[in-house]
Amino acid sequence: MDVQLILKELQEVGVLEGHMQELKPLTGGTSSEVIAIMDGIRPRYVIKQNDQVIVEAEAEFLHTYSQIEKLTRLVYVDPLHRYLVYMFKPGLTRYHGRNKSDLLFSLATELIAHYKPLGEERHYGYPDHPFMEWRDFLLHRVKESGKIIQDILSPEDHRFVHALVAGMPQRNLKYLLHGDCGIHNFVFAENGTLTGIIDPDPVVGEPLYDLIYAFCSSPDMLTVDTILPAVEKLEPGMTGSYELNTEVLQGLYFRIATCIRHHSEDLDQYTEAWTYWLNRVR
Known part of the structure; x- marks a missing residue:
């Protein structure tokens, strides 16, 4: 128009x-x-x-x-x-790698903790590509990501992620999420404090998805100590029964695919993080 x-x-x-x-x-x-x-x-x-x-x-x-x-x-x-x-949301849109744990904690307490559950009639996923179950949405993302990652990860790793997602429990957590909750959509003050979150690409799904998306959206500080305080701040009703290591591995798998397409200079850091989190489950 x-x-x-x-x-x-x-x-x-x-x-x-x-x-x-x-x-x-x-x-x-x-x-x-x-x-x-x-x-x-x-x-x-x-x-x-x-x-x-x-x-x-x-x-x-x-x-x-x-x-x-x-x-x-x-x-x-x-x-x-x-x-x-x-x-218009004024501020800086460049992330300088400061206080990532504090950033995630702010995101969890000031955005994700306020998410609202949806009725059973809503489907999971994007509005123009709905799924009956959350795992079906994630399996679709695994399939698309695998086409991009190819031999960057081993065949065993690809099979592991597919089995991981296919076997995850159905938790019936259905919330309206931001969907594109990464550092590229964050606005900061001069001191690095998070002041704004822009450009949602809404997804119906589990709230932990947005937090892990944010965690994986930059290649720095991809350790358990960085994300755990934010995860623990979310209500149990928003996370259900989850295993953090496997949830993060899913998010890293998706992010490695994005990295290959758009930020290849970060790939070594992401594959290093992949090994770190894989070692936590094996």
């Missing part, structure tokens, strides 16, 4: 003041178009265009968790779900 038409619509519904005409493209996701609306020299609002089902899912997430301070505030949703508008 032409952005000038969007600006006109936003002015007609009273979202924008007449003087806000200057636009600045921002880095978006793989399929979204993201543009900041400037108020003088500062971004004030963000327009995000995407497929209708994805826009609707992101709007649901931001609306459901509107009380969470670290999330962006939803301002307007196009009735046809062609785009949405939210407040």
Whole structure:
């Protein structure tokens, strides 16, 4: 949709003041178009265009968790779900490897602990690719990741991960998750404190998924001591019966695939972490 038409619509519904005409493209996701609306020299609002089902899912997430301070505030949703508008979240978007354990603890207590369970009628996974069970969603991710990883890991490792996921218990934990909860979507203060979490790609699933996603999203400090305080802070009802070592191995497997595609310079650190966590279960 032409952005000038969007600006006109936003002015007609009273979202924008007449003087806000200057636009600045921002880095978006793989399929979204993201543009900041400037108020003088500062971004004030963000327009995000995407497929209708994805826009609707992101709007649901931001609306459901509107009380969470670290999330962006939803301002307007196009009735046809062609785009949405939210407040720009100021801060730094570069992670400097400071206090990762504190970062995860903040994420657990200020975001994930406030997640809300969903009804039985909702399916697991992404809204445009639903699954009946959580393990089916994870098995799909294992299959897609395995195609990318190939011989970076041994055949035994690939079989181990598949058996791990296929044999996991069905815990009936069904929550609305951020889904893309990595450092690339975090906003920081100058001192490295987490101040914002942006760009959800909502998934219906288990809350621990978002925490492990964040843990694995940078190659530094991938040890049990880094993540354990955050995991222990979550309520038992949000984690069910879990085995941390195997849960992290799943997350690392997915992340190694992402690393190969987008951050190959980090691969040695991830394979080292893979060996560390594998040794904890063998």
